[in-house]
Every structure is written in structure tokens, then in C-alpha cells.
Amino acid sequence: MKNIYFLLFLFVMSFFSAQKSFIHGKSERVFKNAIQIFPAINEKYYANDIIQGSTKVKDGNFTFEFKNQKNQFYYPYVFMEAMSGNSFSPSSIFYLNSETVKLDLNDKFQVSYSEKKSTISKDFENYKSFFKTIEEQKTEAEKPINEAIQKGGFEKVPQELWAEYEKKNEEIKNNENKLLKEFVQKNPNSIVGFWETILRFERYGFDPIFEEIGNIFSPQLKKQKPAKIFYNQLSSAKLLNIGATFPTPNLKNIDTSSAVFEIPKGKKYIVVDFWFSHCQPCLEEFPKLKELYSKYNKKGFEIVGIATDNQKFLGHLKSTISEHSLPWKIYWDENSKQANEWTISSFPTKFLLDENGKILQRNISLEDLEKLLQEKL
Numbered sequence: 001m002k003n004i005y006f007l008l009f010l011f012v013m014s015f016f017s018a019q020k021s022f023i024h025g026k027s028e029r030v031f032k033n034a035i036q037i038f039p040a041i042n043e044k045y046y047a048n049d050i051i052q053g054s055t056k057v058k059d060g061n062f063t064f065e066f067k068n069q070k071n072q073f074y075y076p077y078v079f080m081e082a083m084s085g086n087s088f089s090p091s092s093i094f095y096l097n098s099e100t101v102k103l104d105l106n107d108k109f110q111v112s113y114s115e116k117k118s119t120i121s122k123d124f125e126n127y128k129s130f131f132k133t134i135e136e137q138k139t140e141a142e143k144p145i146n147e148a149i150q151k152g153g154f155e156k157v158p159q160e161l162w163a164e165y166e167k168k169n170e171e172i173k174n175n176e177n178k179l180l181k182e183f184v185q186k187n188p189n190s191i192v193g194f195w196e197t198i199l200r201f202e203r204y205g206f207d208p209i210f211e212e213i214g215n216i217f218s219p220q221l222k223k224q225k226p227a228k229i230f231y232n233q234l235s236s237a238k239l240l241n242i243g244a245t246f247p248t249p250n251l252k253n254i255d256t257s258s259a260v261f262e263i264p265k266g267k268k269y270i271v272v273d274f275w276f277s278h279c280q281p282c283l284e285e286f287p288k289l290k291e292l293y294s295k296y297n298k299k300g301f302e303i304v305g306i307a308t309d310n311q312k313f314l315g316h317l318k319s320t321i322s323e324h325s326l327p328w329k330i331y332w333d334e335n336s337k338q339a340n341e342w343t344i345s346s347f348p349t350k351f352l353l354d355e356n357g358k359i360l361q362r363n364i365s366l367e368d369l370e371k372l373l374q375e376k377l
Contacts, residue, residue, distance in 0.1 A: 021098055023051075023064040026114070027105040031057040033082045037064060040076035040093045041199055042345070045226045051077060051096060072097055073224055074120055074191045076199065079111065093199070095120055095191060120191060127192040130183050134176050141168040159288070163367040176200075177209045181216070189218040198230050205343050205362065206237035237343040246272065246357045249338045251306065251331040254318060259331055263357040268300035268377065270353040271369070274333075274344050276308045277320040282348040286324045288366045292373060293327060299377040300355075305330035308339045308347070 023037070036054045039046055053064050079091035094103065094111040102114035113121035128135075145165050148157045177200065184193045194217060201210045211234055214227075221227055239247045246263065253259045264270055273289070275282035293303055305326065309317040311334055321330060333339055352361040352369070364372075 021066055022100045023066070023096070023103060024100070024114075025062045025064075025103045025105060027057050027060050027062065028107045029105050029109055031081055035062055036080045036082070037077055038080055040078045041195075041202055042340075045198065045229055046075055047073075047225070051075075073226075074195075075226075076195045079105070079109070081109075093195075095124070095195065123187075123190050123192045126187065127183065127190065127196070131176070131179060134172065134179060137172050137175075138169075141165060141172060155284075160367070163365055166365050173204065177207065181209055181213050184213050184216045188216055189220060191221075194221050194227070198226065201230070201234070201237070202343060202345050204346065205349070206234065206241055208241070210234060211238075233343050236341050240342055240344075240351065240359065240362070242359055242362065244359055246351060246353050246359055249306065249331075249333065249342075251333055251338060254307070254314075254321065254330060254332050256314070256332070261331060263353065264302040264304065264329075266300075266355075267302040268355050269360075269373065270302045270304060270355075270357075271364075272304045272306065272351040272353060274306045274308060274339055274349040275347050276336075277313060277317040278309075279347045283320070283324070285348060285366060286326065288370075290325075290327070292366075292370060296373045296377050299373075301373055301377060303328040306333050306339075307331070308333045308336040308344075310335050 034054045051066050055062050074095040074097045076093050077096050080088045083089050091109040092111050104112045197213045249261050251259050307317050352364045
């Protein structure tokens, strides 16, 4: 009888342990605060259960315990450490399914898999090796900015240095997208290549190359739920492709009344600026935008603002507009609903339109905008 009870106990314990999975990790990085895990992309792409949690790193070791989701597909995640104020320091992206996994963190918060022979680990390392040169270019491009920040702080970085960095970054981004297409052509069933395509699309918005890459995915990947969401988002974001007429967004006025969005009449160039009131890079552009507006508005230049603030920050949005004395029309995209539908997730995002509302350029730099206005107006 004792043996029967003992076997029953073992069965029950194994049943409950089977309902849980673990993330075991070793870290070279020293953590002052708890380490947290979060989805690395918009939650719409994930299955019903999302892995989230917090744990302490003790003697270089940590463990997360989570409910077994019975999900064989891999999803992207990041570790986070809470820093001063409301800021967080993120790790590099890694991929999890419902299986228990062992991960390593280096002192730069880069994640790697302890089990080097696993399929996801091989895919992960193959991708990193393929993009090694691009990562080196990014590091080199960031050096002048980082040095300026160390000397005088973020706010003291010269605008011309930012402009130079943006140009280099745009060139690297285009090369990176071409390399991504090449990678997926060689590895059409790559989980990492699949998610990197979606991550870039969510970060930068529509580009025809993402559509091309999406067509290369293996039949197995195309059947996955995140792929179907990606294809739907591509269709919506395609409305904002270069050469298309800027579509009519569903917006409100700042006083929360219904609004009818209109492209300003009689203007040769219009900038549609997506921003929000807690976005520091957005606020830092206002002085230059106001200068250009003051100089060229009567000559045929217009700005239209679309603020994507959450409803609870509406008061802060109104005070920000007043504080900066913004002279152009500003609409309210409540809770970023329209921006999310069009996959605008990086702020500020600006669209340069012609007099007919045709999209000429996305994210034109303030330096290039000024040159254009000087030449044309």
C-alpha cells in the first residue's frame, strides 16, 4: 500500500512539474535591481499566454518559472533592468517557446543560448554571424554620438552630429534590409530571420522589401499566426508607401471633438508629424520646426501634427502644446489607434507631402527639409 501511495505521489508531482517551464541563466553582468522579462514586440503577435516575470540575480545565477504554454513556436523576448527614474536597460533579443531553456548573459547584456546544439541556438548564431559586419558599422556610427553624450550629456549633442548620424544610420538600415533578404533566401525556415523581418517592419514601417521577404518565408512559417498578422499589417501600412496619396486618418481634435482630417490647401509642401508629449526627441525638434514654419509658411510650407498620446495624458498633451506655442494644426490620435493600424511605432515619424497630398518622403531630416525649402520656396 505504501508503494502505491508513493507512486501516486510521484505521478502527481511529475504532473504539476510538467505544467511549468523554466528559464535558467548565468550572468556576467552585475545587476543592482531585479531582472525582468518582457515581449520584444507588440503583443498582438503573441499567443494568448505571454511570458512575463521578475527575479533576482544571485551569485551570477537566476531562474524564471512560468506556466507551460504548450506552444512550440518561438517568440521574441528581452530582459530588462529598471534603472533610475522610469528608465529601463534592455538586453539583446532572444527567442522562447514553452520549453525550459538555459541562457547566458555577458557584461554587455547580450543574450546567448547555453545549449549550443539546439535548433534555435544554431539559427541564432547563424544570424549573428551573417550580420556581424553590419553590427560593427552600427557601433562605429554610434561612437561620435556616445562620445558627445559622455562629454556634455544628451541635450548637448550638436544638431549637425545628429543629422550626420541619421544619414549613416539610414544607409546602414537599407544595407541591413538587403542583407536580411539575402539571409531569408538562404534560410527560408529561419525563426530568427522571420522575427527580425517583423521587428524591422514594426520599427520602420512599410518598405517594399519587407513584402518581398515575406513572400520568401517557408510554407511552414507562412502558416503561423504571427505571419498572418504580419501580412495584414503590411497591407495597412502599404497605404503610406512613397508615391501614394496620404490616406485619411480617423482622428479627434485636441478638445476631444470629432475631426475631419484635411490636407492643407494652397501649400506646396506639407509635413505630417506623428509625435507624443512624453517623446523627448519629438520635443527637441520643435524649435527647428517652428523656425522653418515661421520662415516658409507664407511661401507655401505647412505642418500638420498628429499627437498619439494615451487618453490619460491628454492634459499633459495640451500643456505641452501651450508650453511650446505650436502654431500649426494638431490632431489627436487617441491611444495611438491609427498609428498602430498603420504600424507607426517610432516617434517622431514625419511624412513629406506635395500639394496634392502625395507622399514624397518618410522621415526626412530637419537638415534636408531646410535645404528643400530653401531651394524650392
